[in-house]
Amino acid sequence: MTDTEPYAIELKGISKAFGPVQANKDISLHVRKGAIHGIVGENGAGKSTLMSILYGFYKADAGEILINGQPTPIPDSQAAIRAGIGMVHQHFKLVENFTVVENVILGAEDGALLQPSITKARRILKELSDEYELHVDPDSVIEEISVGHQQRVEILKQLYRHADILILDEPTGVLTPAEADHLFRILNGLKEQGKTIILITHKLREIMEVTDTVSVMRRGEMTATVQTADTSPEELAELMVGRKVLLRVDKAPANPGEVVLDIKDLRANDDQKVERLKGISLQIRAGEILGIAGVAGNGQSELLEVLGGMIAATGGSIAVNGEQIDLTGTSSDGQSRRARGIAHVPEDRQREGLIMPFMAWENMGFGYHHDPKYQKNRLFMDNAALKQDTAEKMERFDVRPPNPFLEAKNFSGGNQQKIVVAREIERNPDLLLIGQPTRGVDIGAIEFIHKQIIALRDEGKAILLVSVELDEIMSLSDRIAVMFDGHIMGERLPSETDEGELGLLMAGVTKGAA
CATH class of the missing domain: 3.40.50.300 (P-loop containing nucleotide triphosphate hydrolases)
Incomplete structure (x- = not known):
């Protein structure tokens, strides 16, 4: 020009x-x-x-x-x-x-x-x-x-x-x-x-x-x-x-404890009856983050959905803290999972994490409306208590604007994500399932959400992280499992691998085959 x-x-x-x-x-x-x-x-x-x-x-x-x-x-x-x-x-x-x-x-x-x-x-x-x-x-x-x-x-x-x-x-x-x-x-x-x-x-x-x-x-x-x-x-x-931002994740080495999640030979189909999980076996211990790397569409979504009670499994077993979870579909729902200490931040906040025309305080109660602190009696919820709880969570998680009465659709993407993350993390879960935690989220909110995930790990919680962002997987995870076509291609320690090796595994290529 x-x-x-x-x-x-x-x-x-x-x-x-x-x-x-x-x-x-x-x-x-x-x-x-x-x-x-x-x-x-x-x-x-x-x-x-x-x-x-x-x-x-x-x-x-x-x-x-x-x-x-x-x-x-x-x-x-x-x-x-x-x-x-x-x-x-x-x-x-x-x-x-x-x-x-x-x-x-x-x-x-x-x-x-x-x-x-x-x-x-x-x-x-x-x-x-x-x-x-x-x-x-x-x-x-x-x-x-x-x-x-x-x-x-x-x-x-x-x-x-x-x-x-x-x-x-x-x-x-x-x-x-x-x-x-x-x-x-x-x-x-x-x-x-x-x-x-x-x-x-x-x-x-x-x-x-x-x-x-x-x-x-x-x-x-x-x-x-x-x-x-x-x-x-x-x-x-x-x-x-408007301030210096830490672009890398600052965390101490993990201190894994007892096995919290034990998955054996898990199988599941999608809506079209196509098998998406083909014998998945994984373990996650207290105080560690297991990251799942893979190109979208290779079974990661179905893994989260089965664990979160959104779809039934067709085979295999899942144990949380040593107790088996019913996967037949009769009680495999989100409510029973939450009762077992599992919290779930879904991959798509707008379709699965929030009801967009509902207000922030209403969204903050979803899945936890049976919590005794939100109940006046057996018939009615204590909406005032839920609104107050929402205002406190919004302040702690820096949701902008901190208005419990604003509809979810009127918050920016990053603040929508903070509402979902606050709702799930604040339940003090034994196991956190978190999918695409920073998709469509700005740099300041990314730093904040990463800190919350690390803090939960340091409190001794088990975390299953699914993300298509390889740098996020590399920086947050204590161990990395790579999925391809419904299979686990292998597990790696972040300190002993790189994006090149992970990329090959994500394409279904093992080092020997390469």
């Missing part, structure tokens, strides 16, 4: 309030054409609100938007599309039982007859797929393709609508490391073709790897914009949080 060439995007003095909450305050931003521009900040910093204004979901209370140097009012998303702006949301906007090509033309049909639109779209999709390495079968049904391919469909949707500016909101939150690497190759290809990309992410490694420039937001304000080559993860973390 020359000094005289206009910016692809200019935001001048953008402000937006939701009642008393000032989400954006007098924000100015300049994004060069053909660049990948990162935006980082804690959950609730105002990143998504700012991009929603740029994409026409919200109308700013004040300020001006310029696209390619021209003042451009954007009252709605159709105006954004006409201005050449496309947005790929953190939670995809796809119709799951439609095909790829049907999703791509949805809302962009050429007329009442769909067949000409589908024929045209299929041709254009092939051209776009070849040009940008977005290889997706146009006739595949969305629910039958991987999450990584679904994301490519979202990008294809925007390119089909002639987007020159792409906004990606936490694009790797649901991707495996390999899928994330492929996405970055796609983004660099788009950049080489002259597209302008805004990347919202909390993962500083991704910012350092793929962006040209990065802007930092904190509490609704833009605090800094720097060239990526001139900064570091430590500096960005401090700019985001």
Whole structure:
């Protein structure tokens, strides 16, 4: 870009309030054409609100938007599309039982007859797929393709609508490391073709790897914009949080005690009756963290669901503190698990951990509503006690805003996660099951959640950790078990392995076979 060439995007003095909450305050931003521009900040910093204004979901209370140097009012998303702006949301906007090509033309049909639109779209999709390495079968049904391919469909949707500016909101939150690497190759290809990309992410490694420039937001304000080559993860973390942040997990060696969880030859099927656990055997002792590494879809979810009482097993045994758990399905539910001292932070907080339209205090009681301290008598709950307990937990876990009466859907992702983690950890469980503990969570909340997990371990509790983030597995775990295709490929000590060896095991390759 020359000094005289206009910016692809200019935001001048953008402000937006939701009642008393000032989400954006007098924000100015300049994004060069053909660049990948990162935006980082804690959950609730105002990143998504700012991009929603740029994409026409919200109308700013004040300020001006310029696209390619021209003042451009954007009252709605159709105006954004006409201005050449496309947005790929953190939670995809796809119709799951439609095909790829049907999703791509949805809302962009050429007329009442769909067949000409589908024929045209299929041709254009092939051209776009070849040009940008977005290889997706146009006739595949969305629910039958991987999450990584679904994301490519979202990008294809925007390119089909002639987007020159792409906004990606936490694009790797649901991707495996390999899928994330492929996405970055796609983004660099788009950049080489002259597209302008805004990347919202909390993962500083991704910012350092793929962006040209990065802007930092904190509490609704833009605090800094720097060239990526001139900064570091430590500096960005401090700019985001306003203090120095420990980017590595600080923990003492484990001091394992008695066996808490003993799994033998565990088998289970998914909803389609496909066997997902194929004879799993594991042990976890008091005072240790066993991390489960693996590419998503290799049985880790089913392992957590069986242990948490969400699905029945088809074979094998589970003992907690030496006592067998009934796996027949008659009493294999979450309530009986909690009575046995098992707490569960599920992988998907929005689908399995919270009821989004319910208030924080209502969510804090889920699964524990029979707790005597929440009961007035046998017929009625003591809601006042639950609300007070929620307020105290929110303060201890730094949930923002600390409002028990706010609906779960109105908290940022990181604060939603803190509500679930607070509810489960504060029950003083013997065994904590925790899946994807920091998915979609900002750097400050990651540090906090990691400290809570380590503190629970140091209190002598057993922890089963499932995460697709290899660096999280490596830094938190005392032992690592690798899953592939429903099997345990092997166990390793973090000090005696590396990401290369774990990656091979995750692909089903043992060292001898390699």
